[in-house]
Amino acid sequence: MTSGEMVRQQRRGRAIAMTPEEVDAFLAEERTxxxxTVGKDGSPHVAxxxxxxDGTFVWLNSVVRSQRWTDxxxxxxxxxxxxxxxxxxxxRGVEIRGTVRVVGDVPRGTDPDGALHGVELAFARKYTGKDEFVADGRHAWLRVTPESIASWDFRKFRRGN
Known part of the structure; x- marks a missing residue:
């Protein structure tokens, strides 16, 4: 199922839901x-x-010695x-629910990895303004596969949508 199909399936708040193009643009510009995650005792952990x-997946560069990683x-x-x-x-915002998969070395080493080249380049450009990603030996990549996407844009109330 594509992100566009998931966005269209949103039932509540359709009047303020973002289009798939708006979701893509919003996620490209926001930084954090x-x-x-779900803890061992069932309690939530948020960080x-x-x-x-990338239009299909959310990629997270996570510290491998973290509560999030353990969860x-x-x-x-x-x-x-x-x-x-x-x-x-x-x-306005987007909520994505899904599952993660580790991609690449844990922690990320310095050897080139074709599966991560585009993601690492996009990450470097977004956060450092450079065309080079530098692995620090503490982080690794998590790929989130969306199962549902919900969005809201309260500015649409003003526009009468």
Whole structure:
């Protein structure tokens, strides 16, 4: 199922839901997501992360010695929220629920990895403005496969959509 199909399936709040193109643009411009995992005792763990959206997957560059990593090794379910706006009428965001898969070395080494080249280049450009990703030996890549995508853009209330 494509992200566009998932966005169209959103039932509640259709009047303020983003189009697939709006979701792509929003996720390309926003810098921080909040990733929620399930702890061993069932309690949630939420932490901010930088991310890359490639139009199909959310890519997270996560510290491998973190609560998030431990949680996801045990249970690959995740929810990721990206939101923006200061005033109530300007709030907008995207929630993606899905599962993660580790891609590449753990932790990420310095050897080239064709499966990560595009993601790492996009990450470097987004967060450093450079065309070079530098692995630090503490992080690795998690690929989130969306199972559902919900979005909201309260600015659409003002436009009468």
């Amino acid at each position: 997501c909040r990733a929620a 901010p992360l930088w991310f890359v959206w 996801l090794e045990r249970d690959p379910r995740i929810a990721v929220v990206v939101d923006g706006g200061e005033e109530f009428g300007d709030l």
